[in-house]
Amino acid sequence: MQTLIKVFVIVALSVVVSLGLYVLVESQFSMSMGPGGFSPGFAFLIKMRAQENGGQIAPSFDEIQASGGGMPPFLAGAGGGFPGAEPTGPKAVAIDKGFDASAAPREELKDLEHLAIAAVIAILLELVLSLVGKARRKEAAA
Amino acid sequence: MRMKARFILDAALFVIYLIAMNTDGTGIPVHEWLSVGVAIVVIMHLLTEWEWTISVLSRFFRRLFSLSRLHFVVDTLLFVVFTLVMLSGFLVSQSILPLFGFSVPFGPTWRIIHAVSGDFSLVVLGVHVGLHWRWIVSAVKRVTAQTPAPDSAM
Numbered sequence: 001m002q003t004l005i006k007v008f009v010i011v012a013l014s015v016v017v018s019l020g021l022y023v024l025v026e027s028q029f030s031m032s033m034g035p036g037g038f039s040p041g042f043a044f045l046i047k048m049r050a051q052e053n054g055g056q057i058a059p060s061f062d063e064i065q066a067s068g069g070g071m072p073p074f075l076a077g078a079g080g081g082f083p084g085a086e087p088t089g090p091k092a093v094a095i096d097k098g099f100d101a102s103a104a105p106r107e108e109l110k111d112l113e114h115l116a117i118a119a120v121i122a123i124l125l126e127l128v129l130s131l132v133g134k135a136r137r138k139e140a141a142a
Numbered sequence: 143m144r145m146k147a148r149f150i151l152d153a154a155l156f157v158i159y160l161i162a163m164n165t166d167g168t169g170i171p172v173h174e175w176l177s178v179g180v181a182i183v184v185i186m187h188l189l190t191e192w193e194w195t196i197s198v199l200s201r202f203f204r205r206l207f208s209l210s211r212l213h214f215v216v217d218t219l220l221f222v223v224f225t226l227v228m229l230s231g232f233l234v235s236q237s238i239l240p241l242f243g244f245s246v247p248f249g250p251t252w253r254i255i256h257a258v259s260g261d262f263s264l265v266v267l268g269v270h271v272g273l274h275w276r277w278i279v280s281a282v283k284r285v286t287a288q289t290p291a292p293d294s295a296m
Contacts, residue, residue: 007189021229025230025255042254045258049254049258115265123273125212
């Protein structure tokens with residue numbers, strides 16, 4: 001019974017956090033494709049995603065806006081395509097032009113590299129904090 | 143829960159999560175079902191850490207060793223990021239939701255959020271694992287010490 005209550009608390013907490021995140025994303029990161037263009041949050045997301053995919057293929061954001069909504073294929077790699085992913089209209093910009101997919105680093109390997117670097121930094125941080133803690137305890141004891 | 147069982151649970155969670163993250167290798171349906179499995183194992187993981195969480199939470203703003211505070215902050219961040227990964231994955235689901243007859247009206251924003259938060263979750267996971275390296279080393283030592291040698295098992 002106690003375990004069930006704990007599970008309920010964990011799930012309830014997840015739901016509350018999810019609702020908060022949903023409201024935050026919908027209000028700050030929505031892709032409002034109106035006359036004003038993208039929201040600043042969505043622009044930030046696109047730039048982040050573009051940087052993760054090799055950097056050199058990141059288009060200037062003005063180019064994306066000028067293209068009338070045409071999206072680069074690498075963004076579709078996030079798990080699906082955008083509506084109207086093909087560049088359209090006379091002002092369309094081929095922002096994946098010159099991008100050699102085979103030359104880009106394998107994303108999974110890159111992610112594992114990030115994980116490993118983060119773990120090593122955390123280990124070092126833990127060592128330093130442990131030493132500081134020990135020194136403080138010694139001082140307090142003295 | 144015994145240390146060995148906890149270690150096996152945590153190691154399984156880590157490996158399954160890494161496999162689930164490799165969507166190119168698994169394909170979307172396996173990725174989604176593995177992620178559901180990961181969510182269940184995460185709940186089990188949180189249950190095993192329940193006492194510690196309550197203990198740290200009750201002393202967070204009072205006298206508390208700075209390393210424990212750092213653990214708690216990283217764990218909370220991991221929980222939030224993981225919730226975001228699951229939420230965004232749920233909203234862009236291509237396999238599980240359609241299986242139950244639901245359509246998914248959510249578009250590019252949630253797809254990018256899912257990809258970016260998934261990548262970020264690996265970084266936070268790395269920090270989480272790194273901060274617990276002493277426990278991991280100690281658990282590996284205990285597990286390997288308890289495992290009987292192949293000859294003696296005969």
